[in-house]
Amino acid sequence: MRRLALALLLLGATAEARESSFALMSPETQAMQREDSANPGMLWVEEGRALWDSAGCAGCHGDVAGMRGVAARYPAFDAAPIDLAxxxxxxxxxxxxxxxxxxxxxxxxxxxxxxxxQSRGIPVNPPDDPRLAPALARGEALYRERRGQLDLSCAQCHDANAGRHLAGSPIPEAHPTGYPLYRLEWQGMGSLQRRLRNCMTGVRSEPYAYGAPEYVAIELFLMRRAAGMAVETPAVRP
Amino acid sequence: MARVLINLPRTARRGEVIEIRTLIQHVMETGYRPRADGSVAPRDIITHFACLYNNEEVFAAELAPAIAANPFLSFSLVAAESGILAFTWTGDNGFEQTETRSLTVT
Known part of the structure; x- marks a missing residue:
């Protein structure tokens, strides 16, 4: 009980200091995410709902509502660290x-x-699996590693300068709570890996191929960092 | 078939102003963007949207290349009588899609 109270206290203390990039968006874009009828991400959700039945997922998993909380628990470990995709x-x-x-x-x-x-609103809760520890450490190392022609690490922007501006755009704290999300710049839906590739090419470094274990390691670290924050999928971002 | 989200109340009181929101999945390719090989991607947009309320046009819009992908349109109308609302999007390459929703006016 005391342990739980302490955990909640710690969670509360860190949660207070953190902020989803939702808070940095204009009221119009926030409204777009909040209103399901205006959120273009819901088009993909509807597509997914149809696929859930037609691609045979429902045969084992039943109604998709049964997947409640699942997305909040990834990346997980199964032979290797694995993300939801x-x-x-x-x-x-x-x-x-x-x-x-x-x-x-x-x-x-x-x-x-x-x-x-199905996990929208549920706190991010990455599994506390010791087998994930090496990937978690690798993810953190990648997050702090300087890369590319601009010689910048993720941490230099998203930790040291979060909340400030980069060429007019606010720098978010990099909590991947809303993926896959609809990005207005993309005019479409994209995964966290697509976003990470964006940042990597932004600092003029060679991005990893889709599905590379490095992305899963970074996601693992970021999700651990965002533990306790609410899942926003499908989010809208500018 | 493009995916469509239409949001409107199922019932309304006579004379009530109701808001209708529509969202349709469409690339809205401008016709100006170069592809990776340097050629220009041909224009592929929705050019026209119309809403028919019991076969009477109550709202229409012309869409242009500068409009974003997955266009969202919102408009209002006066609920006069129960009936069928038909929403039609037409566009390049023979794109045409019609969705219907019923509205009960009490």
Whole structure:
């Protein structure tokens, strides 16, 4: 009980200091995310809902509502650290014996969106699995590693200068609570890996290929960092 | 078939002003953007939207290349009688999609 109280206290203390990039958006964009009828991400959610039945997910998992809380628990460990998109692909390959939807395809994003939506509002709760420790450490190292021609690490912007501006745009604290999300700049849905690739090319470094273990390691670290914050999927970002 | 989200009340009182919101999945390719190989991606946009209330046009819009992908349109109308609302989007490459919703006026 005392441990729980302490955990809650710690959670409260850190949660207070953290802020989703939702708070940095204009009221119009915030309204777009808040209103399901105006959130373009819901188009992918509807697509995902249809796929859930047509691609056979419902055969084992039943109604998609049963996936409540699942997206909040990824990345997880299964032979190797695996993110939610990787898990969906693995399920298709190993259990359905079919070619998985390619990463970043509309179908893969749609399924991740509808599964993510079931966890909306639930606190991010990455598993406390000791087997994830090496990847977690690797993720943190990558987050702090300077890279690219601009010689910048993630931490230099998202820790040291969060809340300030980079060329007119506010720098968020990098809590990946809303993925996959609809980004106005993309005019479409995208995963956290797409966003990470954006940042990597932004500092003029070579991005990893989609599905690379480095992304899962970074996501693992970021999700641990965002533990306790509410899932926002499908979020809208400028 | 493009995915569509239409938000409107199912019932309304006679004379009430109701708000209708529509969102449709569409790339709205401007016709000005170069592709990776340097060629220009041909224009592919929705050019026209219309809402028919019991076969009478109550709202229409012309859409242009500068409008973002997945266009969101919101408008209001006076609930006069129960009936069917038909929403039609038409565009390049023979794009045409119609969705209907019923409205009960009490």
């Amino acid at each position: 990787g898990r969906i692909a693995q399920c298709q390959e190993a259990r359905q014996h079919r070619t998985p939807f390619p990463r970043e395809s509309e179908e893969a994003l749609a399924l991740a969106a509808v599964i993510g939506l």
